[in-house]
Amino acid sequence: MNIAKPAIPSFQPPRRTLMGPGPSDVPQRILDAMARPTIGHLDPAFTDMMEQTKALLRYAFQTENKLTFPVSGPGSVGMETCFVNLVEPGDKVIVCVNGVFGGRMLENVKRCGGVPVAVEDTWGSPVDPAKVESAFVANPDARILAFVHAETSTGAQSDGAALAAIARKHGALSIMDCVTSLGGTPVMIDAWSIDAAYSGSQKCLSCTPGLSPVTFGERALEKVKARKSPVQSWFMDLNLVLGYWSGEGKRTYHHTAPINPLYGLHEALVMLAEEGIENAWARHRANHEALKAGIEALGMRFVVNATARLPQLNSVYIPEGIDDALARGRLLSEFDLEIGAGLGVLAGKIWRIGLMGYSAKPANVEYCLKALTAVTKG
């Protein structure tokens, strides 16, 4: 043997309180679900569970879209699945950029051979519908509008209904990133007429990271089916994925689904339905109000205006005189508490405090405020 075996023991993770931009705390019920015995991906019991998962996801997305399922990869794969299927080489795509994830959408459009038209807003602000309207007027040949509903990098929420309506008025499809919003604030795919959307398992659904729920409406599917060029990704090609997830007729083998993580997502969605999605939204809102009161009492300011503020992701300016890395290091080492750092132009300037899914509860709000007090006033 050339390579000797390394002496590495089993991994025992520390027990953290997760109040960053995701993953959020995963409840024991979901952890237990992931530890149930693995079965085959073509087992009738598993395919029954897949059908249930699709029904539960339709509830979460508030849609009747038949093609609603979890992509077997993290949110970035859900994003790329939307773009590689819907953007053909030469397609003009209006991309709203008001944070990291809008920028990533732009990059996706380029790599699909699309022609991106960026509509920029300040990081921390929502997307301005007037600018999007102007972009369509200036680019009447734009085929797609892409925007982030809840910018994870800033905590700003944009008006999904208004943006999708502009796209539809101009005969374009809409692609919406709702990674951070699904399950935490209203995401109304059908009521807003969104054509394609993707989310993540590890935010307000409180499951392990690694799965990306997506939904595609009829207009989006028509565009995929009418493509002149093949989808550049084999793994993400909806024409192939459909055979596995559609549930119509014989189920075709495409790839081996991540069985145990899917047990977890199923359980997370059962819990969401048990609570009722309106109650989940209200819970996120109520915990945000409590956190906000405490944050403001500590003298910290929010990055996002109250009108566009996501309850589940609270971006605040780091108080003057406080060292970013040192303070977050103390939160982790002294309190086992994770909060998020700033990204991109906001790196070193802000903290992102998540109240997502199972983490959105009074005990976490109190604990976080206690810890923040210690490291900023101590």
Place this chain on the structure above:
Amino acid sequence: MNIAKPAIPSFQPPRRTLMGPGPSDVPQRILDAMARPTIGHLDPAFTDMMEQTKALLRYAFQTENKLTFPVSGPGSVGMETCFVNLVEPGDKVIVCVNGVFGGRMLENVKRCGGVPVAVEDTWGSPVDPAKVESAFVANPDARILAFVHAETSTGAQSDGAALAAIARKHGALSIMDCVTSLGGTPVMIDAWSIDAAYSGSQKCLSCTPGLSPVTFGERALEKVKARKSPVQSWFMDLNLVLGYWSGEGKRTYHHTAPINPLYGLHEALVMLAEEGIENAWARHRANHEALKAGIEALGMRFVVNATARLPQLNSVYIPEGIDDALARGRLLSEFDLEIGAGLGVLAGKIWRIGLMGYSAKPANVEYCLKALTAVTKG
């Protein structure tokens, strides 16, 4: 609310014995590991675990390649990661096709804009090195050789060392699929001079499906860095993934890693190192011999010649007069036993009996033979 909540209870999977082509049985130790508390993907405790996982994977792959890590997706994503990074538009790629997965490689080459040259062998036979040599002579401008070490669709093993040597002699890189071989039979990345390889978590490593260990050597990385065109996939672009997995300097956020499944893979690799990889190979071999004796006593014939037979994946012809679907249905309903059906041209003609990872044990061999006796002789 437009969409009412569905009344769906928690999912309780049946307890199966998994002896198909993967997933294999997952030991309780690994299931328990996946149920440990979720932590953040940038937590120092998690990044330490990532470094350990890389070291453990180097042992499994028998390589010193620094860039050895688990891709956050199933084996198909590992495959696509190799092709989108290494194949540039116009690159000629010799692809060995002797089963489903060679065909999938061919499809990947096309979608990357490469020019595939197929070298075909009968399904159930190994790749013929003489044909590969001839293909290089006829195509001296071929840049890459791609082949499947262990064809999951047939159970045939090809000579990785010989094939990689031919590629190297002709100045080409080699891409090897070792999804079904890693941990079950020797996979010697450095000794064979393989430039890029990918595997899966759910075969001889006995973890949940959904992760794809990959390894890239220096020559492969040089080709990626010298690319003239950008990698068509944002998610799979090694230039970006490197910043997250390299462990050099500041770790850059790329995507949110699938935390709990990675706990499981770490534990699976710790178990492999505890056993010793040579012992794991010997165990797969010994259980294969026992199964083979029983299979032959039942009068069933193997699809693959003894010289190229994978111990961990036993393809046998369905006995005459036995209904494929009916027999597998009885195995599942009466014995909770999963074996694999044939794929492609072998559909309806063969069964694939896996002895992979934790499933490769005498109790499973006995149980499988008992069940096969009941449904074929009963």
